[in-house]
Amino acid sequence: MRRLRHPLLLALCLAFTGSAAFAWDGFGHQVIARIAWENLRPETRARAIALLRAAPADADLASLLPDDGRPLAERERTLFERAATWPDIVRDEAFAERNATYHHGSWHYVNHFWEQDANGRPLDVDRLRPQDVNVVERLHALEVSVADPGREAAQRGVDLAWILHLGGDIHQPLHTSARVTATEPEGDRGGNLFKLATEKDDLHWYWDCLLSKAYPRRGQESEAEQIERVVGKLQRRHPRTSFVGQLEPGRYEAWVQTGLALSKTEVYRGVERGKAPGRRYEKKAIRIAVPRIALAGYRLAEILERSLGAAR
Template sequence: MKKCICFAILTASMCIVPVRTFAWSGAGHMVIAAEAYHELPERTRSKVDEILKAHPDYAKWVATHSKEKFADLSLSEYVFLRASKWPDEIRRAKGQGSRSYDHPHWHYVDYPLKPTKFPLEPGPSPKDDLLYGIAQCEKNLCDSKASPEEKAVYLSYLIHLVGDVHQPLHCCSLVNETYPNGDKGGNDFYVKPGNKGIKLHSFWDGLLGTSSKPQTQIYYAIELLHDHPRKSLPELAKATTPKDWSLEGRQIAIDKAYLRADINGGCGTSEQNACELPSNYTKEAKAVAENRAALAGYRLADEIQMLIK
């Protein structure tokens, strides 16, 4: 049997989600949103805050903020963080009005990864994928004829999708003998962190944490900005478009998530035969995730400043 990649324990709280799981945990999206919000100049923050007041869930977020009485967390920042999770929330909210805004295929771009040479091939759905979704956000936020609610919805999507494109497993689908139709960004490839197999995708989703407390994620965001200042990230100058960011993610998926390995060894197709891994995988993956989160925060802040003037 050929050697399979394997994965160490990340957290017992990770769960298995059917079909496509959601990029980063909600906590991860809040971390990236908090980074971006702290990077925005006050003038831009005020405009963003005003736009989000027209969001279909704004009243609910205001009520939650009032009820929870978050210490040292302004309503405006809380709303921005909640907006980062909303596109995933409406994927679960069957039958609710906001469901009409759901775009389930906008959360990923399935560049096929074909070992061992990994030739660069386009994603299969250029008019309904992650890059298309970001382009629609940019278009609508610049459209003077868009309604206030539409602008708020597309701003929420932009906050979310810039996070998504920095999750490496949202930029790929492994294609080989075991997965001739692709592994759906690691959703069909199982790894074993302990006694139970989980999806590779779920492993990466949880690398930025799982706490639902926004203040925890704000502290984490501040730490990431301190540890990853702009001057330490040459990628910011090298990759300047959403497509560039997605290709970064594709390469990281090859090198760091799949370890450039030939994994046709028969493992990974179910919880029962989930693969095992090198002992340093979790530590290195965590470092990669934090680097991606820092990049996402800076890039999101730059995108918002470019689009909202």
């Protein structure tokens, strides 16, 4: 089979299980980006699109703009959504040069190490420290660089795609956590080492796919229709006004602490190694993950208004 330069299907939960840390599947990232889009001012959207379209050709980012006959405005919105999946697209080692230039594994998460005492209470593990290059310091740096009109638009386009992606990743609780156990003394890599029913199925990927589990694709529905439907539903059930006081613009470390607390108290409770999680666990996990996906979209809009909005 010919390798695709844009293997979007790779990141769809039903088509793929894997140990690579994706953080929200392609569907989840596109829904988050679309919620952000709906909450951006038209001039901010236009600035974002101009940067994405200026990205270097070897990044295969600007070419995510579809060529399917729809009006340009709709196709640009699709580019914006797809750009949020681009940092996972460049993981593909079949495109070695692109991978070497653009893939940065440690940007997607931050490892905060913790363990449980005999009573199950979480304790921080101080001998292990988060990596220096991580999702928090990257978001701070990218926010500054994307806003800098003195930098080349091509580079700012790449920076913007990273913001669109990492603004989603940081809300996946397991992207903030590394649980230390007797069998995983260096941490469990955000649940990647916590295997479920099969070796290919792990707790991390299970959490990445929760939005797809909550709102599976219907019969003949296209992915674009599914995104439209789910974004509408999320914005009604979890409107921006329901997060008053929680947007905490630019407070990335605070965002991480909320996810880490969820990892410590909820994510590992009610699920066992070697078994598929039960219905009860799934309901709980969806109840936690879905509002965080909506919140990620609103926060992403805030980041972009700060960095690309009116004054720029």
